Amino acid sequence: MNTLMKFALPAALIALPAMGMAQDEGPTAGVNASTDSVFILNSLLFLIGGFLVFWMAAGFAMLEAGLVRSKNVTMQLMKNVALFSLAAIFYYLIGYNLMYPLGTWSIDGVLSGVWGPGVLEAVGVSAADADDYSYASTGSDFFFQLMFCATTASIVSGTLAERIKLWPFLIFVIVLTGVIYPLQASWKWGGGFLDAKGFLDFAGSTVVHSVGGWAALTGALILGPRIGKYNKDGKTVPIPGSNLTLATLGTFILWLGWFGFNGGSQLAMGTIGDVADVSRIFANTNTAAAGGAIAAMIVSQIMFKKPDLTMTLNGALAGLVSITAEPLTPTLGAATLIGAVGGVIVVFAIPMMDKLKIDDVVGAIPVHLICGIWGTIAVVFTNSDASLGVQLYSILVVGAFTVVTSGVVWFILKATMGLRVDEETEINGLDMAELGMEAYPEFTNG
C-alpha cells in the first residue's frame, strides 16, 4: 500500500494541471469526489465489470465447443446458453437475497433471513430514495453479482460434457445457481461466519471457482467417464477436441472477462485509492494469466517433448484462477509467480485426473478446483491480514458443503431421471440423438 501511494499521489498532482482543467469546475487535487460522483463511479464499475464477466459465458461456450468432439458441439452450446439463462433467472428469484442478507439472518452467519426475488430501485430514483446513496445502485450490484453466479455453473458443464443428459444437467444448474452457490457465498461475501473469521477471497478462487470445481468433480465421479476414454488395460485414450481455434478464442475471451471479474471485485471506484487499486488488479490479473500460460507451455514441453496447446490454454486460465483470491496485494512479479505455479499445477494435475479415471473433458477440475485452492492459500504470501489456518478451514468448509449438497442433487437426479445418455446416443453424438441438429452439417443437399 505504501509503494502504491508513493506512485499514485505525485501522478495525480502532475496529471491535473496538464489536462488544463484544474481551474474549471472539475475536481482538483486534494478535493474528494462528491457523493453523487462516487455513487455514479461505483455503479459504473459494477456495470463495466458485469458485462465483462458476462462475456466469460461466451468464453466458456467457445472453449467447451472447441474441446468436445464435433458430434457434441451443438449440445455443448445449448447447455451453455441455457445454463447462463437459468442462472440469471434463479439468481434473481432466490439467489440474490440468499447471498446478501444485509444483516438479516435466519441462522446467524449461515442462512439468510431474506427470501424471495431481488428487487431493484424505482425508475429514476432520487438520491434520497436510493437504497444506498453513499455507495452504488442496487441494479448495478445485482447485475454484477449475477454474472459470478453464472460462471460457477459454466465450470460444471465443461467437465461433464459429451455424456450428461440435457434436462437433468439443467435442473442441477438451477439448484447450483439458486441455492448452493448463493448460500455458501453468503458466508463470505454476504457477511456470514467465514467473513467474520477473517477468511480472505477477493474475487472468488474459493467462493466461485472451487465451488464450480467441487460440483464438477462430484458430478464426474457419479457420472463416470466417457465411453472409450480409458481402455481395458486402464490406459488413457486421448479424445482430441474438434476445434482448437475456438478453444483458443474462448480462452482469450475468458482472459478479457477476468479483468471485470477481479477488477470489478474492488467494488468501488470513487476514490484515487480505489481507482489505482482497480488498475493494479487489472495488471496483476493479466500477468498471472501470462505466467500460467508460459509455465504450462514450458512444463509440457519438458514432460511430453512437445508443448501442448490445450494445456497452455488451461495454464492461462489456471493463472487467472490462482490470482483471483488476491489480485490486489501482490507485486507484478509475485502475481506472475502465483499464476505460474497454477500453470505448473494443471500440467501435473491433468494426467493425475486420468490416472484416477476422472474424465474431465476440458480440464475444469485442475483449473478451477485445484488452482482455486492454490490461489486461496497463496493469499497468505502477499496479504499479511490472511491466516493460513482460516484459509484452509474455509476451503474445507466450502468444499465439504458443495460436495455434500451437489452429491445429493446428482444422486436424486440419477435415481429419478437418470443422468447419462444411453450408449448408442453417446456413440452417435448428443447433437443428432438429443437435439436433431449438427454444428457442422457437411453431407447435405446444399
Add this chain to the structure above:
Amino acid sequence: MKLIIATIKPFKLEEVREALTDIGVRGMMVTEVKGFGSQSGHTEIYRGAEYAVNFVPKVKLELVVPANMSDQVIETITKTAQTGKIGDGKIFVLDVQQAIRVRTGETDADAI
C-alpha cells in the same frame, strides 16, 4: 480402358494434376483418405496421454484412361509424386468394363 487408383502425399496433388493434364488426361476424382503402408504410424501425446497415429493422411486419385495411355499416366504419377522418402504412396490399375457420360449418353472411349 483402365482405372488407375493412386494414393499420393497430399502436398503433391497440384503438381501431379498439372503433369497429368499436360499429357492429355481430361478428368479425375480426388478424395482425402487416411491409411497405412510401410510408413506405418507413430505416437503422439495429447494432454499427457500417449496415442498412436495409425493412419496417415493421403490423397487418392481415381482416373479412367484409354488402355494405351495407362503406362504413360503411371509413369507421370510415379515421376511427379516421388520424394524418395517412405510414404510416397501406391498405384493400382484395374480394367474398366463400361463408361457412360450422363449428359449425352455417350459410352466408353467417347465418355472419358
